Amino acid sequence: MRVGFRPRLGYDGFQHNPSFPERFAHVTTLSTNAPAGRPQIAPLVIGDLVVDPPILQAPMAGFTNYAFRQIVREFGGSGLLATEMVNAKGFVWLDEQEAEHPDRLWGVADEPRPLAVQIWDNDPETLAKVGRRLVEDYRVSVVDINFGCPVRQVTEKAHSGSYLLREPDRMGRIIERVVEACAPTPVTAKTRLGCTRDKIVIHDVAQIVEGAGAAALTVHGRTAADMFRGSADWETIASIKPHLKRIPLIGNGDLDTPEKVLEAFTHFGVDGVMIARASLGKPWLFAQAAALLRGEPAPLEPSLDEQRRLMVRHFGLVVDRFGEQKGSVLMRKYACCYAQGRRGAREFRKHVATIRSSEEFFAVVERWFPSDELPSTGRQPTGSGSSCTA
Numbered sequence: 001m002r003v004g005f006r007p008r009l010g011y012d013g014f015q016h017n018p019s020f021p022e023r024f025a026h027v028t029t030l031s032t033n034a035p036a037g038r039p040q041i042a043p044l045v046i047g048d049l050v051v052d053p054p055i056l057q058a059p060m061a062g063f064t065n066y067a068f069r070q071i072v073r074e075f076g077g078s079g080l081l082a083t084e085m086v087n088a089k090g091f092v093w094l095d096e097q098e099a100e101h102p103d104r105l106w107g108v109a110d111e112p113r114p115l116a117v118q119i120w121d122n123d124p125e126t127l128a129k130v131g132r133r134l135v136e137d138y139r140v141s142v143v144d145i146n147f148g149c150p151v152r153q154v155t156e157k158a159h160s161g162s163y164l165l166r167e168p169d170r171m172g173r174i175i176e177r178v179v180e181a182c183a184p185t186p187v188t189a190k191t192r193l194g195c196t197r198d199k200i201v202i203h204d205v206a207q208i209v210e211g212a213g214a215a216a217l218t219v220h221g222r223t224a225a226d227m228f229r230g231s232a233d234w235e236t237i238a239s240i241k242p243h244l245k246r247i248p249l250i251g252n253g254d255l256d257t258p259e260k261v262l263e264a265f266t267h268f269g270v271d272g273v274m275i276a277r278a279s280l281g282k283p284w285l286f287a288q289a290a291a292l293l294r295g296e297p298a299p300l301e302p303s304l305d306e307q308r309r310l311m312v313r314h315f316g317l318v319v320d321r322f323g324e325q326k327g328s329v330l331m332r333k334y335a336c337c338y339a340q341g342r343r344g345a346r347e348f349r350k351h352v353a354t355i356r357s358s359e360e361f362f363a364v365v366e367r368w369f370p371s372d373e374l375p376s377t378g379r380q381p382t383g384s385g386s387s388c389t390a
């Protein structure tokens with residue numbers, strides 16, 4: 001039986017009553033697999049920024065806009081949030097046309113700090129110029145440079161993202177220029193292990209990144225050729241650590257439970273972690289993981305009724321910005337993520353993938369959102385063409 005959802009409340013009704021994430025922050029119920037000991041994982045230091053807890057919300061194009069970040073922020077547990085990657089050339093072009101800045105900077109000027117904005121291109125001067133603008137006009141906490149995107153449009157067409165792993169000297173020049181332009185705001189780099197599994201270059205790249213003045217290095221434990229296939233190689237992530245003398249290492253890849261996050265610190269020795277896909281359907285994961293890092297039991301995940309209401313709140317944020325029609329279309333992929341791994345998710349996805357209005361959204365949520373919890377299947381979206389993308 002489906003209970004507790006009142007579509008007539010609409011998103012406005014829920015928006016003015018955002019008590020659920022607040023309540024979650026104070027949940028003290030023991031999870032069944034709470035740790036016995038008291039790990040005390042130190043905060044992460046990026047330049048002069050203290051990231052506490054040392055758990056970062058990953059940049060995800062098409063997903064980590066202001067609405068999503070706001071949801072993550074309300075649950076807590078992430079010490080540093082990030083935007084979607086911003087095309088630096090596009091930014092410069094818009095600036096020259098005196099047009100509005102990229103949509104991906106929605107919320108950035110005013111939302112709480114700390115906040116990282118990620119930029120991509122292959123030209124040091126373009127990136128430096130955009131980095132400077134982000135620091136001066138937007139007062140961002142961190143400028144992150146993308147050296148990991150494996151998508152053809154970015155690699156083959158623009159020789160950027162993970163393509164630059166073939167040109168580590170250029171990576172170094174880019175970082176030097178951006179660091180110089182953004183000082184004293186910290187500049188960080190996010191990349192992968194290499195282009196292919198038989199050519200792992202991350203150890204040399206790590207030294208170049210550090211030598212060029214970056215304040216932290218994030219490594220996704222796959223190669224560009226892997227895209228999202230196979231598993232993240234955490235042994236190789238761990239092996240990077242001795243190659244860095246001054247800056248912290250942030251590990252990323254396949255962290256989808258609080259226990260895996262804790263293990264990344266205790267077993268693989270990283271200084272920080274970054275979570276991407278798993279947080280799309282479970283934005284409370286950061287708060288659960290943060291509790292384990294403090295040596296406290298992880299709060300239980302919200303009930304399905306609470307998840308339903310959270311989704312409605314998320315819908316409200318999206319519709320406020322984009323209007324009902326565009327917001328409904330945009331919400332499809334988030335709604336799919338919220339249902340992922342639950343009994344009935346397939347039916348829900350099928351129906352939510354066609355919504356065009358608030359009315360349709362509420363009707364589908366009421367009728368089809370999973371009503372009965374199953375243990376998570378551990379399945380995750382696999383990139384921008386993922387099952388999470390309606």
Ligand SMILES: Cc1cc2nc3c(=O)[nH]c(=O)nc-3n(C[C@H](O)[C@H](O)[C@H](O)COP(=O)(O)O)c2cc1C
Binds near residue numbers: 061148149
């Ligand atoms: C839909 C999607 C969009 C992504 N967009 C970006 C991006 O804009 N910048 C970036 O550095 N990485 C991006 N990534 C990669 C993630 O930040 C992360 O490195 C990767 O998903 C591995 O982490 P996970 O296993 O926790 O998902 C994206 C991943 C996905 C699934």
